[in-house]
Amino acid sequence: MPQPVPSPDAPRHGGALRPDTPVRGPARPGPYVAAGVLVAIGIVLPLVVPIYARHDPELAGMPFFYWYQLLWVFIDAGLLFVAYTLMRKEDRRRRDVVRAAQGSGPDSHPPRHAAATDVSGDATEDGGAR
């Protein structure tokens, strides 16, 4: 989308970043793919009802249908914990790349090399193609 005019929401009060300056460096696909798989498992598996719509094996008197789903509460929390850790580490690394290159002054320039945000990450982070 052509943008000949500076964006109206560019901060005028000495902000260092032009609106299209990347805030983090290129993504490595690995952590995002792994996190994406974990999150997808966390969404799909609890919904495959035929796996667990049964009575046996019982646990403490509870039919399988019930205790299995309660177990998935913990499993999903665990999956999200791992996904969060993976993404957080990668996210920090990417932001450090850009912040180190920018330095600390309010008038510093964007990094000299094209730090184009890499769109190869999966839909969990940047699918921001227009």
Add this chain to the structure above:
Amino acid sequence: MNAVLALPASLSLATPADVPDAGGHRSIAGGALVVVILLFLVVAAIGFLASRWRTSSEERGLHSLDEWGLGGRGFGSWVTWFLLGGDLYTAYTFVAVPAAMWATGAVSGFFAVPYTIVLYPIVFILMSRLWSVSRSHGYVTPADFVGGRYGGKVLSTAIAVTGIVATMPYIALQLVGMKAVLTVLGLGSGSNSFVNDLPLIIAFVVLAAYTYTGGLRAPALIAVVKDLLIYLAIVVAVIYLPSKFGGWGSIFGAADHKLSTTNPATGKPAGALIPGATSFNAYWTLALGSAMALFMYPHSITGVLATKSRNTIRRNAVVLPLYSLMLGFLALLGYVAIKAGTMPVDTNGKINAQLVVPQLFLDSFPSWFAGVALAAIAIGALVPAAIMSIAASNLFTRNIYRDLIKPDVTPRTEAKISKLVSLLVKVGALVFVLGMDQSSAINLQLLGGIWILQTFPAIVAGLYTRWFNKWALLVGWAAGMVYGTIAAYDVVNPATGKHFGGSIAAIPGTDTTVYIGVTAFVLNAVVATVGTLVLRAFKVKDTADSTRSTDYEVDEDDVRVQPVPEDLRAELS
């Protein structure tokens, strides 16, 4: 293990006098009521003090939407955990889920568990991007975001109206949840209907007052009390009650027996302990559709936008599932009530399934602890009712008043309007519940869930891509709304003959019964996609996008993270 509960030996367990007679009249459960009133006063005090929390003296009046409607956008992980827990797990949830389990079993009740399991991965993916773009541009509502992303006002107005209309019955249902508690406490049985309604009116007036002064800070603080109480009540219930009633095996056996008994009105079993194969699709689509819809509700998005960092919501997605565990056990209390022989008799003498868990608590616990548990449910109405009314009024102020009536409104006036509208919204909900049949509120809530899901394509696609054409999304939204409403109307309850009898129906042209919301959503998405392809083929111009791709990635440390100053706002399309 029972030592704690054996301590107050001088206080008697709930006596038979607390159980209603055949006409539905009951005496007041004094001990429990005292505890409920005390806890309510504590919570009210917290609510009134909330406006002072994390504000300097100039800010104290909360004179902007950011301060009043989003609590200053500064809630950290712990507060967010309590706030979202209090926001998403409402009094109505506490009352309706076990009621459904008690009445018809697994499919209509226990889907709440996979629903709240699958919810958090979805939140994990989507909400950080929404946080970032909203922080970059000062968006307060989902319709603000849609307006910024797609330009113009038509789509954002559609989203705003959907949000308001879907939220209102949900507020009313919190009152219904509170009423269940008050009825069981014996406060609904008098002959004077005004006196019957008075506790509810008082509670709501107090709620309205501290929400006016404290904004989102009030329910955030109260949520801490509410959540601690509800965890206490459920942990004790789950440890104590199964052993009292013979163990889980015997409880499930009683439930199975009741649910497989044929219902004379329909000629079919009352329900099912384990869903049969014909119910599988209904079960998973109810879970998935509800999960997708929940974070499209304005009050959920308000909770997210009030957080102070991009990752707060992700961290919370990891630990919020604890509430789902609590909800799962609460659902199972519906079966415990079957074994216990709880009789949820309403003031008119008829069976009202929603009274099941409050009645079970009152019957099974010493009256002081029953009071704690019942207070947890009643207070559990106040937190979401406050947040929902704040969210609905933010929508009105930003996306109806500012977008359509007076674009140059100042932040101070925005806050004033929002405060006033939130009062009106609560009064409206109260009048609705007191004046109309409870089933109207439930029907509207059912529709509200279907409706709010239709905002998913516009919002979620918008978080990732501008590919969809605004008009195609609008037509898709309309198609989903129309189909969803008609399909829900066509579901007739076989026992009562009334419309809006349920939320599942066959996919048109097939035999597969699924959640209507999901069918409507698919229709919506297909229409939006086809519409976009057609409009692109004809090279129809689409309006501008005032967001940039990096807006969706900023975190709290990025310089650009400032709400848009007022002088620039006029320049934005």
